[in-house]
Amino acid sequence: MKIMVLGSSGNIGNYLSNYLKKQHQVIALDKDNLDITDKDLVLQQVQSYSPDVVIQAAGLSDIDFCENHETESYTVNTLGTLNVAYACNSLSIPIVYISSAYVYGGEKHSPYFETDKCTPINIYGKSKLAAEKLIRTICSKYFIIRTSWCFGGNDCYIKKALSQSNTPIFLISNAVINPTYIEDLCSSVSQIIASDFYGVYNCVNEGAVSKVDVIKYVFEYFNLQKNVLPLATEAITNIAPRPSYTAMNTCLLYNCFNIKMPSWQDSVKNYLGTISIK
Template sequence: MRILKILILGSSGNIGGFLTKSLNKYYEVIETGRKDIDITNKNEVIDFISNNSPDFVIDSAGIADVDFCEKNEDISYSINTLGTMNVAIACSKKNIPLIYISSAQVYGSSENSSHFEQDICDPVNIFGKSKLAGENLIRTLCKKYYIIRTSWCFGGEKCFVKKIIDKKNIPIFMVADMKVNLTYLGDLAKVVLSMINSESYGIYNCTNKGSELKSNIVKYIFSQIGCSKEVFPLPASTLKALAPRPKDCLLNTDLMESSFNIELPSWKDRMIEYIDTIMSLQK
């Protein structure tokens, strides 16, 4: 039986790197980073994908720094939107299924409820707008695609949890009143595996169970390492310099669960497991 060939764009990033390691166990994985391919160059993307003839393309490339995107609109749209368009064109030409890693921030804010995939999207910052524009181009150009809208991913080598633990001895300031879902990358990889073995194409929300204020998530992380620490809200003067954030940008995952017969555990359970792994490696 022939082993499927999976091309992962953005392998040097945290999500792409994690997916590369996870899928390597089952498939022939072609990992690519910025040094391998410039996704803003349409001809380069088309030639690269054509020459490698993958059975599946996973696009985890792009700029995820929300504040950088807000200050660098041209770069954000060039990579997150036009780069995505180039990948979609290349996949469409060869009829290759495409998995696109998107974001909960394409929805904008919600009031007292979680977003469903069919909800109207009204992003409040350049990052969300550039990702939504990329999504729309995929939907226009491709017949076979999965768009995964996820949120606050943790796990891997460049995880925000590690960065928070590293800051245990210094004051923590952050936007404190935004409620989010979290996604463990190990569970995201399971969903991606299910998609590769399915033809239920479409848009799917993907997060672990539960939601929490960002400030409480940071406090929870510290509590798991036995550290009592206060998280300070950023002053209004600082917030004005940051990109706007959606308030309570939560996701409903019923469609993912029913389509792929998957029910992901709570983010707290996965966070405990992940922190235990980090701490054991530091001993």
């Protein structure tokens, strides 16, 4: 299969490109190779390469940057994705869109289903949901993959936490989420694109947990004595609001593709087994 991966310099896009290269021909394009806000150029490039599927992993993912740069966020995340969706639909090519748990609003206290109402509370989530809606409006062949707090790859919050000194670590928000091992995400995407079961899917590791407890779990694994403290978003200015609960249910992923996501604890252990600390 010939797969075009957009956003190949980002953490997920880069990992996806390398993962899929093992079995497929991958066309990896980053923002220097393709400006997704240029509609004509996007159509030209997709037409030129003629891939079997396009994975749209390009965009702005810094939550706080998006909050303070609303126009740019919608231009890249929403209109940029619209351009990719338009090209894919015009050429009858399936699009895979990497979306986010932040499309959910956090008002629930049980895991979100794909059919639950989405009421994002920050600009990042709103720009991602707007992109989802455009894809669903104009495309007949699409996979929207909602994932959350990915770890692994080059830009990893677990690595960053381990690299810090013995001073206490402060994490913005004690929100309940599903951590997601990027290896598990990529494995799921590789299975999903082999099908034509188009739709919206939650793709995260099993188990709801606070961000603080994930990092505590990592430190306990290595027997490190470090304080990990939650920091309320209200205590800091220029910080985007975070939903308090965005855990997701993955039954649909299992029912449609027989993909059983591992627990976050097992996946964190698997990941930690691949890295070393000083």
